[in-house]
Amino acid sequence: MPRLAYASTKSSDMRYLVRVEIPDPFFLLDTGDRTTIFLDHREFGVFREQNENLAIELVLVNPFMEAAREIPGDGPAAGKLALHILRTYGVLGDAIEVPTSFPLNVADFLRAQGVRLTPTHPFVPQRLRKTNEEVAAIRESLRRTHEAFRTIETMLREAAIVGDAVEYRGASLTSEMLKCAAEEALFARDLFNIEGIIVSCGPHAAIPHHQGHGPIIPHAPIVCDIFPRHRASGYFADMTRTYVKGLPSSELARMYSAVREAQETAIAAVAPGVLGREVHEQAASVLRRLGYDVGDRGFTHGTGHGLGLDVHEEPFLNATATTELEPGHVVTVEPGLYYPERGGIRIEDVV
Structure with missing residues (x-):
């Protein structure tokens, strides 16, 4: 046709x-x-x-x-x-x-x-199965993106908690400052953001796609999600890390451990022949077993999505995904937990 x-x-x-x-x-x-x-x-x-x-x-x-x-x-x-x-x-x-x-x-x-x-x-269904060259391009985008996270980590280490505030070089450290520094690191490595960067802290971190704004809060979760495109190749990276400046509460630490275990379990489930919904269920079952909600509270989104020339593309890893994973598919694995009274935790890597 x-x-x-x-x-x-x-x-x-x-x-x-x-x-x-x-x-x-x-x-x-x-x-x-x-x-x-x-x-x-x-x-x-x-x-x-x-x-x-x-x-x-x-x-x-x-x-x-x-x-x-x-x-x-x-x-x-x-x-x-x-x-x-x-x-x-x-x-x-x-x-x-x-x-x-x-x-x-x-x-x-x-x-x-x-x-x-x-x-x-x-x-163009062949886009789902990446060639070796495409995989290499995505790996390179991810490698360069990691340097933006290093920039954020360095700033958080150098910052100091002063009372109820976090200060960096004499000024209140904000989400905007961290995003600006990350943007500069990306630009220097030929990466650019189409939809911005997420650096959301405290209550904002409990909303999965909140871009984040305002002061960084001591001892609260800071969700950093960076998803830039390589200017030359056109291929995206997508990574999320969650930090705390100060000491996390025991409950926050438990949430982090649960999300990490859910991610590791889901990554281990990614293989040819497995359905996207089966990978999602692996992550969800870990969080349920550890006492967390899945659905309207707690783990409120899918486990992941395809990555390539679009930051969100097929195949998807969610509760209704029936696509069978194949060699050459590239997917994110990014479980999370979100509670308004505690904040949010998300960890994302690419398989």
Whole structure:
């Protein structure tokens, strides 16, 4: 079945397929016999110079755009261009697979012209199974990300508890200061954050995706979740550590030990043939056995997710995940415990 996509390489599917950064949306048509991308004169030369995939046919889109303007009636320019491309390549009568992110106005126009579109997810299923080169790229992103954690750890060690506050070089240490220092460490290593960094302390740490703000609290949990993308390769890292500046309470220490045991048990369960929900249940069963809640309180989220050109992608490790793990899958394992009166604990690594 022919496949049609329209996006820039901000779409991870497009980035995976063409491997050259193209900032503006473009059409990609895969007829089964060949894969063709349609670029205007601004991107044409850049792609031709940088492209290493000889299986991709490069076509200048400008003549197609001129012909598409002659199509009568109202409709989006991209819709008319898609119609002309499908007609020119002889697949107008076929059912066409498109990604679920395909622009709705283009899809509506094509369907009004009688084109049969089949939304498909995942559109590029081979992304789930990483090659050795992709695994190496993820490992490198993780290695560089670890240096940002070292920066945070150094600042916490150098900070001092003064009464009910934590001070660093004469000023109150805040989540913002730790995030800024981590950002600088990432930038120096060619990593950048799309969605920011989590450094949440005390009650904020009890909310899994709270970004964190304000002063660091002595003796309270500090959840640090860093998930940057490598600028050159495009592959993400994703790591979480939980720190305490001062002395954790006995209950907080027990929570940490429980999360660590749950993570180690889940990591040991990751293997080809295992379902994502089975890995999740391994983590959840440890926490239940140790007296913690699973569901609306305590362990409130899935155990992990796939990692690659997206920070969250398939396969998932949660209570409903039926995907069978295969060689080449890369997943995070990140159990946690969250109680408003105690704070939160999360530990995350990549398998």
